[in-house]
Amino acid sequence: MNIKPEVKKGIEAICDSYANEPSPLMMILSAIQKKYGYIPLEVQEVVSEKTGIPVAEIYGVVTFYSFFSLNPKGKYVLGICLGTACYVKNSQQVVDKFSSMLGIEPGQTTEDGLFTIEAIRCIGACALAPAMSINGKVYPKVTPDQVGKIIEEYRKLGAEA
Numbered sequence: 001m002n003i004k005p006e007v008k009k010g011i012e013a014i015c016d017s018y019a020n021e022p023s024p025l026m027m028i029l030s031a032i033q034k035k036y037g038y039i040p041l042e043v044q045e046v047v048s049e050k051t052g053i054p055v056a057e058i059y060g061v062v063t064f065y066s067f068f069s070l071n072p073k074g075k076y077v078l079g080i081c082l083g084t085a086c087y088v089k090n091s092q093q094v095v096d097k098f099s100s101m102l103g104i105e106p107g108q109t110t111e112d113g114l115f116t117i118e119a120i121r122c123i124g125a126c127a128l129a130p131a132m133s134i135n136g137k138v139y140p141k142v143t144p145d146q147v148g149k150i151i152e153e154y155r156k157l158g159a160e161a
């Protein structure tokens, strides 16, 4: 995949804006993630050319931190908390139910581009465990039985949008 010239320019401009930072990589990658939504290998290569940081190092950072993504995310990001409080209240079963109903694993996006499943860490709603967030909106005490209804709700929303 080749990236568009205007995207390449945008990435280079982001790199330039952090050129004087002593260790700019995290800042550059955060800005790219925020602006473009994901950081594929082609983009990492541009960052590497501009900064002199090896692609392997950049790839290591992008894949280590869950808030960076190699692939475009779906319109609705289903973040199910697997932090301790949620995990002991069976949030893994909620992840599994979403996975089986949507036919994707955590970290993957449905072919229609509507849903991404993410297994996430504590979102600060432990009293409401098991909790999940959908595009930042927190859903409390989610059970596997509710998963079908949640998917339907967002499918309808996606169709209307």
Ligand code: FES
Pocket (backbone or CB within 6 Å): 081, 082, 083, 084, 085, 086, 087, 121, 122, 123, 124, 125, 126, 127, 129, 131
């Ligand atoms: S552990 Fe899930 S919200 Fe805190």
